[in-house]
Amino acid sequence: MIKNAKFIKSFADLKTYKEESEKYTCPEICVAGRSNVGKSSFINMLTARKKLAKTSSTPGRTRLLNLFDIDDGKFVLVDLPGYGYAKAAKSEIEKWSKLTNGYFETTTTLAHTLALVDIRHEPTALDKQMIAYLYAKGLPFTVVATKADKLSRVQQSRARRQIATALKIGVGNVILTSADSGQGRDEVIARIEQILSASNESALMDESEDTDESEE
Ligand SMILES: Nc1nc2c(ncn2[C@@H]2O[C@H](COP(=O)(O)OP(=O)(O)OP(=O)(O)O)[C@@H](O)[C@H]2O)c(=O)[nH]1
Numbered sequence: 001m002i003k004n005a006k007f008i009k010s011f012a013d014l015k016t017y018k019e020e021s022e023k024y025t026c027p028e029i030c031v032a033g034r035s036n037v038g039k040s041s042f043i044n045m046l047t048a049r050k051k052l053a054k055t056s057s058t059p060g061r062t063r064l065l066n067l068f069d070i071d072d073g074k075f076v077l078v079d080l081p082g083y084g085y086a087k088a089a090k091s092e093i094e095k096w097s098k099l100t101n102g103y104f105e106t107t108t109t110l111a112h113t114l115a116l117v118d119i120r121h122e123p124t125a126l127d128k129q130m131i132a133y134l135y136a137k138g139l140p141f142t143v144v145a146t147k148a149d150k151l152s153r154v155q156q157s158r159a160r161r162q163i164a165t166a167l168k169i170g171v172g173n174v175i176l177t178s179a180d181s182g183q184g185r186d187e188v189i190a191r192i193e194q195i196l197s198a199s200n201e202s203a204l205m206d207e208s209e210d211t212d213e214s215e216e
């Protein structure tokens, strides 16, 4: 899986995103997390395309919603603007968070959120807020720790436990990744496959429920 990734479009507002999203029926998987955590690099690692998503060492690079088609309609990957970039102007921050929060309110096909956190740091208040938000909305998520190459294997497993504890989730719900080494790519892809087959099954169940109703 993930043999063929294509950039669809960027969106600066939710109205145009909604118009575009109505053109496809496949599930979306979004990549969320604070600014500079490595969302765009993660997407490039996952799709094995070095420059598909624009990355930068300066936080706040991604300011738009970016949509990527994976394997001709298998699913759509959504790169969200990062939250919590303190140096940006307040008006800019408001604009991004409106777009990110608005995305969660607007999407009707979101199957899963990959919530990215930096492996080197204790989850920040904003990271915790993101998880609490997803939890409160009943949106399924997996935590992806980025930049694992910065730590030794021993430090990595310690960090994984700390992240799980801080976010009150199971260790099995934290995948360690590195955009530099490709660590964790297979595990993330396996998780996505699981998610997609579960969402196909529930779509089939919805269809059969519809049929039952029409027969009554
Ligand atoms: N060592 C290492 N550096 C990484 C990794 N992932 C990202 N980086 C670096 O972290 C910086 C930010 O990466 P981006 O992918 O642009 O981060 P982002 O989350 O998309 O940032 P915004 O678009 O600003 O929200 C860049 O300098 C990347 O090279 C990783 O796995 N390992």
Ligand SMILES: [Mg+2]
Pocket (backbone or CB within 6 Å): 039, 040, 041, 054, 055, 061, 062
């Ligand atoms: Mg980015």
